[in-house]
Amino acid sequence: MKIKKINVHLTEEQIEQRVRELGAEISKVYGDEPVCLICILKGSVFFTCELAKRITSPVEIEFMSVSSYGSGTSSSGVVRIVNDLGTSIEGKNVLVIEDIIDSGRTLSYLLENLKTRNPKTLRLCTLLDKPDRRVVDVNVDYVGFVIPDEFVVGYGLDYDQKYRNLPYIGFVEIEE
Numbered sequence: 001m002k003i004k005k006i007n008v009h010l011t012e013e014q015i016e017q018r019v020r021e022l023g024a025e026i027s028k029v030y031g032d033e034p035v036c037l038i039c040i041l042k043g044s045v046f047f048t049c050e051l052a053k054r055i056t057s058p059v060e061i062e063f064m065s066v067s068s069y070g071s072g073t074s075s076s077g078v079v080r081i082v083n084d085l086g087t088s089i090e091g092k093n094v095l096v097i098e099d100i101i102d103s104g105r106t107l108s109y110l111l112e113n114l115k116t117r118n119p120k121t122l123r124l125c126t127l128l129d130k131p132d133r134r135v136v137d138v139n140v141d142y143v144g145f146v147i148p149d150e151f152v153v154g155y156g157l158d159y160d161q162k163y164r165n166l167p168y169i170g171f172v173e174i175e176e
């Protein structure tokens with residue numbers, strides 16, 4: 001399948017504005033307490049960096065890779081940790097940062113896994129939420145934008161590993 005066209009859904013300016021708002025909201029919640037941001041690679045790398053800059057609480061950034069999607073636009077449904085955290089999160093305020101929640105499978109698996117490591121608090125922030133696609137319930141604390149059931153690329157999100165570097169978020173039109 002080839003991409004015919006990418007239609008802009010969220011501009012760079014809209015994303016930047018929303019990231020600032022989320023940063024302010026999150027900073028209010030943690031105040032002077034440290035918070036450990038867990039960036040779920042690869043998709044949330046752009047969002048994590050921009051959001052971290054807008055949080056005024058002391059921030060630690062850790063990375064984790066989880067695999068659930070094969071090539072293209074469909075989820076395999078099987079989630080596995082490809083690269084785990086290099087540090088303990090016991091007793092820490094943990095905020096998981098995602099680019100998108102679609103079926104909910106990845107985050108539901110991940111949150112259950114992280115809970116067993118005894119963080120002080122465990123919250124979830126996603127830039128995009130596609131509730132129409134939900135198969136598994138996930139409790140999301142902070143959402144950037146709710147989007148319809150369309151495949152999106154840009155600002156970290158890929159189609160077959162490409163288009164992550166687009167500064168905006170767009171819906172893809174696939175060639176018939």
Ligand SMILES: O=P(O)(O)OC[C@H]1O[C@H](OP(=O)(O)OP(=O)(O)O)[C@H](O)[C@@H]1O
Pocket residue numbers: 040041042043044066067068069075098099100101102103104105106107157158
């Ligand atoms: O709610 P779900 O249906 O589980 O989908 C959400 C997951 O899919 C995407 O990751 P992907 O597996 O595409 O990896 P990537 O971040 O490396 O692109 C996204 O970053 C989430 O982790």
Ligand code: HPA
Pocket residue numbers: 069100102150151152153157158159
């Ligand atoms: O719409 C999407 N785009 C890119 N990656 C994704 N992973 C889940 N949903 C999506």
